[in-house]
Amino acid sequence: MPAKKVKLVICWHMHQPWYRESIDGQFHLPWVYLHALKDYADMASHLEANPNMQCVVNFTPVLLEQIEDYGVQCKNWLKTGEAFSDPLLNYLAGITPIPKDTEAREELIRICLRANASQMIHPYENFSRLLETARIENDQSVIDPKQLAYLNDQFFYDLLTWYHIVWLGYSVKQLPIIQGMINKGEFFTAEDRTQLIQVFEQVMNKLIERYRQLADKDQVELAMTPYAHPIMPLLIDFKSMHDALPEAVAPMSHNYPGGYDRAVWHMEYGIEVFERFFKRRPQGIWLSEGAVSEQAVKLLDRFDIKWTASGEGVWHNSSYLSDLDVNDPETRQNLFSCNRLEKANACLFFRDDGLSDLIGFEYQSWNPDDAVADFVNHVHNIAKFLQHSDDEHVVSVILDGENAWEYYPDNGFHFLNKLFKALSESKEVETCTFAHASDSCCSVSLPKLCAGSWVYGSFSTWIGEQDKNHGWDLLVAAKQAYDKNIGHLTPEEKQHAQLQLAVCEGSDWFWWFGDYNPSDSVRDFDSLYRLQLQHLYQLLKLEIPDTLFKAISEGGGDAENAGTMRRGHDG
Numbered sequence: 001m002p003a004k005k006v007k008l009v010i011c012w013h014m015h016q017p018w019y020r021e022s023i024d025g026q027f028h029l030p031w032v033y034l035h036a037l038k039d040y041a042d043m044a045s046h047l048e049a050n051p052n053m054q055c056v057v058n059f060t061p062v063l064l065e066q067i068e069d070y071g072v073q074c075k076n077w078l079k080t081g082e083a084f085s086d087p088l089l090n091y092l093a094g095i096t097p098i099p100k101d102t103e104a105r106e107e108l109i110r111i112c113l114r115a116n117a118s119q120m121i122h123p124y125e126n127f128s129r130l131l132e133t134a135r136i137e138n139d140q141s142v143i144d145p146k147q148l149a150y151l152n153d154q155f156f157y158d159l160l161t162w163y164h165i166v167w168l169g170y171s172v173k174q175l176p177i178i179q180g181m182i183n184k185g186e187f188f189t190a191e192d193r194t195q196l197i198q199v200f201e202q203v204m205n206k207l208i209e210r211y212r213q214l215a216d217k218d219q220v221e222l223a224m225t226p227y228a229h230p231i232m233p234l235l236i237d238f239k240s241m242h243d244a245l246p247e248a249v250a251p252m253s254h255n256y257p258g259g260y261d262r263a264v265w266h267m268e269y270g271i272e273v274f275e276r277f278f279k280r281r282p283q284g285i286w287l288s289e290g291a292v293s294e295q296a297v298k299l300l301d302r303f304d305i306k307w308t309a310s311g312e313g314v315w316h317n318s319s320y321l322s323d324l325d326v327n328d329p330e331t332r333q334n335l336f337s338c339n340r341l342e343k344a345n346a347c348l349f350f351r352d353d354g355l356s357d358l359i360g361f362e363y364q365s366w367n368p369d370d371a372v373a374d375f376v377n378h379v380h381n382i383a384k385f386l387q388h389s390d391d392e393h394v395v396s397v398i399l400d401g402e403n404a405w406e407y408y409p410d411n412g413f414h415f416l417n418k419l420f421k422a423l424s425e426s427k428e429v430e431t432c433t434f435a436h437a438s439d440s441c442c443s444v445s446l447p448k449l450c451a452g453s454w455v456y457g458s459f460s461t462w463i464g465e466q467d468k469n470h471g472w473d474l475l476v477a478a479k480q481a482y483d484k485n486i487g488h489l490t491p492e493e494k495q496h497a498q499l500q501l502a503v504c505e506g507s508d509w510f511w512w513f514g515d516y517n518p519s520d521s522v523r524d525f526d527s528l529y530r531l532q533l534q535h536l537y538q539l540l541k542l543e544i545p546d547t548l549f550k551a552i553s554e555g556g557g558d559a560e561n562a563g564t565m566r567r568g569h570d571g
Helices: 031-049 061-080 087-093 102-111 117-121 125-133 153-166 176-184 190-216 232-236 238-242 259-278 294-303 312-321 329-336 353-365 368-386 409-425 434-440 466-488 491-504 508-512 519-539
Strands: 006-014 055-059 139-143 220-224 307-310 338-340 347-350 394-400 429-431 443-445
Touching (some): 006 031, 031 061, 031 409, 055 190, 087 153, 102 139, 220 434, 232 238, 232 259, 232 294, 312 353, 347 394, 353 368
Parallel strands (some): 055 220
Antiparallel strands (some): 338 347
């Protein structure tokens, strides 16, 4: 009798926050379209090339809306010359002239430095040389203002073209038109740049349909996160932060006003957006950052959600709280089971932090063959551990679907291609989805759930530190103003204000506050968060508080992977 295969679910979480200033203002950062062209396109390509590879792909509704928006903008510019809402694309298209003043020129060069040097700059000689031209020889981090005045417009057009080329996915780079540009290397014309934007339009306007087709084949389960990616347990109850960190300092505000109703709204509106794009209801919900509490998990039953998931740290903390010995082999099997809370229907899966973080942080520097062999070997070892059980179990690997690949050669193309191929052909591993696993895997009772997230098993990334708490207090004040004044608005004004509030409730603002993050990123998100709150007050027809014109956090740290990702456990 052949040995039973161990089930493996890989869940790719695709998320970018709302980068537009207000609901319909200018984009402040280009990460939505850059990650769409690089990471979301490549992931679709990998899955299409490996039809026996099953997995879960989780999209946030705010990301879907922004991808659609960029696709429409590209089409409109190509058709009518209509300007973009993204300043960087306006430079690339030639709509906005290359600036003449030194400060604006320096900022444009700094923008084009936002790429991993070893994998996205140094491999491209022409791009690397352009960047070196504008730097002081003995200090590679400082731009030489004296040289900026001597750089002509062609320099900047070549720089902008190359920046966008290196941010294309490996699969997109293989297009003949892109290969032609890479080979040309310099003196890019307006026609070249138009052809580049034509590629953008084709990729982004086909992207969502590609994932929908993969779901139609039952190869991919499409899952969702509440609309604007809020930390649901914190919206519902600030006190949930003390489950994992009893001594953590809370914000001055005792709670987020009307937080449970807002959590319901993010679910309701998120499902509405998800259904519009994918023509189906989600069976599973990756609560933002795997942030769970008993109240948040039970809320999912209102929407007939089949499963949710969190991090291994939450499982550890919940096991201790439930008087279970995590070192006991039988208890340890629960990590690989479908866990259920009392009076809750949704199945709760837990991330294997070790396996997930190997992909997120370690394999980037490995030979792809060695990395794949190591990963598969780890899964086989787990399978051996589970062999004495007759029950079905599942190994859960959950991580960002975009941020890791910048640190891999060729956007992780060779690693992922070999990994998907190896898993598809394995006689010991069966890839599947959480929806399928929830029907077949061992179901165990989890007596108590310790509220927390996939990051360290706590909410420390979003609350409990001075700057983060101040950010929450500003949001609470804005929500109180919202509750007091929303009744005075017209139905259309109410809808606009409600969406603006949702943007302000997103988790990403609080993620970046703190001195351990890079100062440039902290400055960008700090400024944009305060602008979002300012716009909310304007929509409520209220005076903007003075506190929203003062920086919340400065940063200055050197966080791993530029702060875009965290490991599942600290240390």
